[in-house]
Amino acid sequence: MVKIDQITLPDFPLLLAPMEDVSDPPFRAVCKDNGADLMYTEFISSEGLIRDAIKSRQKLDIFDYERPVGIQIFGGDEEALALSARIVEAVNPDLLDINFGCPVKKVAMKGAGAGVLKDVDLMVRLTAAVVKSTTLPVTVKTRLGWDDNSKNIEEVAERLQDCGIKALAIHGRTRAQMYKGEADWTLIAKVKNNPRIHIPVFGNGDIDSPQKAADYKNRYGVDGIMIGRAAIGYPWIFREIRHYLNTGELLAPPTLEERVEVARKHLRKSLEWKGPIAGINEMRRHYANYLKGLPNIKEYRNRLVTLKTMEEVEEVLDEVKEKYNGFVIERTAIELINYHEKCPV
Structure with missing residues (x-):
């Protein structure tokens, strides 16, 4: 300890x-x-x-x-x-x-x-x-x-x-x-x-x-x-x-279901803490990361960053879950972004 x-x-x-x-x-x-x-x-x-x-x-x-x-x-x-x-x-x-x-x-x-x-x-x-x-x-x-x-x-x-x-x-x-x-x-x-x-x-x-x-x-x-x-x-x-x-063993990468559910929880917590407008807007930057590795996902990402209510976002996440049902996301290297370049301070 x-x-x-x-x-x-x-x-x-x-x-x-x-x-x-x-x-x-x-x-x-x-x-x-x-x-x-x-x-x-x-x-x-x-x-x-x-x-x-x-x-x-x-x-x-x-x-x-x-x-x-x-x-x-x-x-x-x-x-x-x-x-x-x-x-x-x-x-x-x-x-x-x-x-x-x-x-x-x-x-x-x-x-x-x-x-x-x-x-x-x-x-x-x-x-x-x-x-x-x-x-x-x-x-x-x-x-x-x-x-x-x-x-x-x-x-x-x-x-x-x-x-x-x-x-x-x-x-x-x-x-x-x-x-x-x-x-x-x-x-x-x-x-x-x-x-x-x-x-x-x-x-x-x-x-x-x-x-x-x-x-x-x-x-x-x-x-x-x-x-x-x-x-x-x-x-x-x-x-x-x-x-x-x-x-000493590697876990399998998160499944599609886990990715969608984490995105869903993050969204709900965001709305609870930031309110309906800021919560939706500030969540938009996270979808690309959570859905990384899914083929031809651009259409869904583009929709997610334009929607204005939690219900609309939840519907698209459900669509993603259904469309890619059974798809196995392969492990990819984690990209260490320089987030300070966009840091508001």
């Missing part, structure tokens, strides 16, 4: 990464169904929470079936982060995570997210302010450093642990890399193997198959892995990894 303060997770837990405009409650619901052990919300601006911004406040929505679940905040001001931590505590998540890893220009260039990597002393002050302001377990997600000349993650890990954080998730790239090149897990392993480090260390970056998850588990010795882009449109990645770790 792995423990984050008083939170007990299974051996080698699989975490859903906090992804802006992705890790909302509807998406988290289908990931939880498929084996995510710990999930995080989209990141929330500390300034937005303090201003009572509607979008920031809505991101605080968590549900009992998601637990354990963490809320992630970001910002570059000690007082604002501390105050937002107290606001987060009021909705009773299982833990509070600080984002020191978001590479998006609008965040990093304002001295938040990965922008804090340029000033380790500031990172320490921000973390200490949050830890002192809440009774929740505090964790951090970050990157190796700002660029190749400042890969300071070993120092960062020690100093943040000294501040009182209870776990650390590390993405194996610098901010300068964004999502280019291959994630370097060797430095993540150095942090994990540092005799001074006694908190759980989770690796993140490029995990896109059960085989790679098992390989990285054995090669780098981390306490668990955090999965982000590979879960977009493919929440089954969690159950497939867990099955492979337990048995």
Whole structure:
């Protein structure tokens, strides 16, 4: 078992990464169904929470079936982060995570997210302010450093642990890399193997198959892995990894029926949480992923992205299920998209 303060997770837990405009409650619901052990919300601006911004406040929505679940905040001001931590505590998540890893220009260039990597002393002050302001377990997600000349993650890990954080998730790239090149897990392993480090260390970056998850588990010795882009449109990645770790065998890819039912549940949760207009509109980007691998599916996809009611969408999904009844979808490689290119922040 792995423990984050008083939170007990299974051996080698699989975490859903906090992804802006992705890790909302509807998406988290289908990931939880498929084996995510710990999930995080989209990141929330500390300034937005303090201003009572509607979008920031809505991101605080968590549900009992998601637990354990963490809320992630970001910002570059000690007082604002501390105050937002107290606001987060009021909705009773299982833990509070600080984002020191978001590479998006609008965040990093304002001295938040990965922008804090340029000033380790500031990172320490921000973390200490949050830890002192809440009774929740505090964790951090970050990157190796700002660029190749400042890969300071070993120092960062020690100093943040000294501040009182209870776990650390590390993405194996610098901010300068964004999502280019291959994630370097060797430095993540150095942090994990540092005799001074006694908190759980989770690796993140490029995990896109059960085989790679098992390989990285054995090669780098981390306490668990955090999965982000590979879960977009493919929440089954969690159950497939867990099955492979337990048995050494690959699960068959999800059937047509499973794909349609996940799309249906995602749609219903989306309408429940976002309302009839936003729920329908924002669900449209997911259909292509859920129906990937079906031949000549373009006609149905084109219809799905124009429909305006849940009933109409459900009818088309039923048509898809009937038309492709018995079709076996072959396994294809998961595409790790650079979702930040379309990130609204």
